[in-house]
Amino acid sequence: MLRRLTSSLILISAALLTACSSAPPKPNVDFDSDHNFTLDKKIAFYALSGGVTGNNPTQLTDFQKDRIDTALARALETKGFQVVDSAKDADLLISWHLNTQEKQDIRTTSSPNYGMSVGYSRYNRYAMYSCYSCFDTDVRVTEYTQGTFIVDMIDPEPNRSVWRSVTQSKLKGESLKDQAAIDRAAMVVLGGFPPGAVSTAN
DSSP states (O other), X not given: OXXXXXXXXXXXXXXXXXHHHHSOOOOEXXXXXXXXXXXXXXXXXXXXXXXXXXXXXXXXXXXXXXXXHXXXXXXXXXTTOEEOSOGGGOSEEEEEEEEEEEXXXXXXXXXXXXXXXXXXXXXSTTEXXXXXSOEXXXXXXXXXXXXXXXXXXXXXXXXXXXXXXEEEEEEOTTTTTOHHHHHHHHHXXXXXXXXXXXXXXX
């Protein structure tokens, strides 16, 4: 009975972890409440956009950066903004930055371990089953790269950020190869732009 209960709990936990890991990370959004976003119609990319930092920075190629730029531009156009080439024609400048950190995920799991033996017990003199090692402990260490993706909307006149979105997730080797996946991620990151907008990201 105990083993059945333990197996059921493990299956339920695995299902919950799978569900959580498959959901897109929700960004943390903040903005300057004094800025009037209703006047912003045209957006260009900031000249210094696309930086990568961290304790083990992932070196992005030009075409990988282009995929991210394309995804962000598509997300903005979906929201009704015009993406222009020249910063001089833009009401806002979009800039993104990626910070990568090497992390360790340490997980400890315990499972009941019952053995058969003849033992002495105060209440059961000759107990056939005794717990000589009640739990087996398994420690697993997984190394991974955590990516923090930061998007800023910059007001070009004072040259200061007026909106920011920050999201964190584990980076996978195939993360930057699938344009459709990057497009979906861009919709999530820009889900709160402009402030008060209803997110259409799935």
